[in-house]
Amino acid sequence: MSQGDWQHDALRELSQSGPAAEPSTPTSPPEQPEPPEDPPPGSSRMGAPVPASGPQAAGSRDPRLPIQTPESVPTVDPRLAGTLGRPLHGDSMARRARRSVRMLGSSVTREVAEGTRLAQEVQQPVTTGRVIAVTSIRGGVGKSTVTALLSRIFNHYRRDPVLALEADAALGTLPVRLGAESVRWSCSDLAQILSPSMQLTDVIGYLVPVADGGWLLPASQGHVGPPLDVRTYRTVTLALRRYFAVTVVDCETLPGEVARTAMDTAHARVVAAPMTAEGVNGTRVVLDWLAQLPHAALASTVVALTASSPDTTLDVRGASAYLRETGAAVVSIPYDRHLGGGGPILNAMLGRETREAATTLAAEAMRRAVQVR
Numbered sequence: 589m590s591q592g593d594w595q596h597d598a599l600r601e602l603s604q605s606g607p608a609a610e611p612s613t614p615t616s617p618p619e620q621p622e623p624p625e626d627p628p629p630g631s632s633r634m635g636a637p638v639p640a641s642g643p644q645a646a647g648s649r650d651p652r653l654p655i656q657t658p659e660s661v662p663t664v665d666p667r668l669a670g671t672l673g674r675p676l677h678g679d680s681m682a683r684r685a686r687r688s689v690r691m692l693g694s695s696v697t698r699e700v701a702e703g704t705r706l707a708q709e710v711q712q713p714v715t716t717g718r719v720i721a722v723t724s725i726r727g728g729v730g731k732s733t734v735t736a737l738l739s740r741i742f743n744h745y746r747r748d749p750v751l752a753l754e755a756d757a758a759l760g761t762l763p764v765r766l767g768a769e770s771v772r773w774s775c776s777d778l779a780q781i782l783s784p785s786m787q788l789t790d791v792i793g794y795l796v797p798v799a800d801g802g803w804l805l806p807a808s809q810g811h812v813g814p815p816l817d818v819r820t821y822r823t824v825t826l827a828l829r830r831y832f833a834v835t836v837v838d839c840e841t842l843p844g845e846v847a848r849t850a851m852d853t854a855h856a857r858v859v860a861a862p863m864t865a866e867g868v869n870g871t872r873v874v875l876d877w878l879a880q881l882p883h884a885a886l887a888s889t890v891v892a893l894t895a896s897s898p899d900t901t902l903d904v905r906g907a908s909a910y911l912r913e914t915g916a917a918v919v920s921i922p923y924d925r926h927l928g929g930g931g932p933i934l935n936a937m938l939g940r941e942t943r944e945a946a947t948t949l950a951a952e953a954m955r956r957a958v959q960v961r
Contacts, residue, residue, distance in 0.1 A: 660772045661809040663763045672931055678924040678939025703944075709951030710745040717829030718957040721854035722892075723839040723847045725870040729862040730894035732756075734921070734949070735838040736765035736933050738858070741950040743801035744935060748833035749788065750802040751795070753825065755850060756840040757807040757816050767932035768796045771806040775816055778805065779823040788831045800935060803832075815840070818849045825853075834954070842874060852881060856957035857889040858949070861911075863900050863920070868893075868907045875914040886915040888956040892949055895923040917956075919949040 664672075720738065724731040732754075739752040754762040755775065763771050773794040781794075795803040805824070807816055828835060837854065839847040851857050857878070861871040871891060878885040891911050893904065900923070908918040924942040927933065935943070 658772050658774075658777060658809065660770045662770045663768050673929070675931060675934060675937050676925040676929050677937050678926040678942050680925070683939075703947070706944075706947045706951045707745050709955050710741060710947065712954055712958050714748075714833050714958060717832050717835060718855045718954070718960075719825055719829065719835045719837060719853070720856045720858060720953050720957055721837045721839050721847075721850040722858045722860060723851060724841050724860040725867070725874055727841055729860055729867065730892070730896070730921075730927075731841070731860040732760055732762045732765055732838050733927055733933070734858060734860045734892045734894065735762055735836050737921075737946040738836045738950050738953065739766065739798070739802060739804075740800060740933060740935055741946050742834050742836065742954075743798065745947075745950075746833065749831060751828060751832040751835045752798070752802065752804045752838070753828070753835055754805065754807040754838045755816050755821055755846055756838055757814070760807055760838060762838045763796065763804060763806050764931065765933050766796075766804050767799050767934075768804055768806075771796055771804075771809055773805070774809060775805060775807050775824050776820050779820045782823065782827045791828070791831050799932075815844075816846050818845055821846050821849060822853075825850075834957075851878065851885070854957075855888065855960040856953045857885065858892055858953055859889065859916075860892045860894055863893050863895040863902050863904065863907075865902060865907075868902070868911060872911060872914070875911065875916050878916075879914060888960060889916040890949060890952045890956065891916055891918045893918060893920045895921065896928070898923045917952050919945060919952060921945045921949070 722731055722735045722738070735752060739750060742750045752762060752766060753775070754760050756762075757774075778794055782791075792803055795805050798804055805828075825835065825837065837850055839850045841847060842851075859871055859874055861867045875886060875889065875891070878889055893908065893911075904920050908920065911918050922939070922941050922945060924939045926937040926939065927942065938946070
């Protein structure tokens, strides 16, 4: 099947299912789906039978028993929602005014040309779904924020389906960052009901629509539960590659088992690292580990150096050069007031430098993901 046919069919199915922001949620899943067998690595193709192994394949659920539809749970407690302030623009009004004055002549031409080049990288066509895994060496360094930024950029530039998949069940913030008001079905729920006979219009009924486009599959319903296991992760990611051109995975932190599996099996990898000396040092250890994998993992790895403060003292140029010695690419994401405030990420509220950095990161990750066969 050609890439154009697949994208056309996918979009046609979406248009027939009604508005993308309001997919219908099935009250019951397909009856007794038969689990497919595991294929050789890399043999999955868009539209081919879905390779899977998971709770269903392992016989952990009796297919004769109905699946209980989970209750919808708000991502933020309604009692707390009223305390959230108005989102700040990433750039102050004074900074935006100064930039408007400087936007003259050749600088505008160069910026437009660079933006066009990056957009073309992000829009590269695919014939099989690409998986981009995002992880970090510890929590709180912007892993979910980077995942949300990538999802926003891909949805902005691409016309084919994009999925943000949360693979960190430990009270992850990805649903909040993508503006989801509530969540229902989780990765573990979906792993039990996925079937090769399901169409894209069936699958999106179990997902959360994202306001600016695309879909979200959360890891949990916002409470502390059992961690996502490797078998469930593989079942869901291998199956959903049929339906989505790009899947951005918010993994648990390293050295978690699912994170290591995701980094080993993804088409491209993004390591979120804090813009600190210890963060760079720890990330170098991760890159050295990736260099020991049996395939060329570093060639498809991008480090996202994230600033959590406007007063960063790290020599970013020197730190980036240190990380690039391994063969990985490095993209710096500057401090942004909009990102620092928490809550949903809105494209229009991002600072100019942040938006450009996020687009660069998406282009670097997509170029590497497409190179993997």
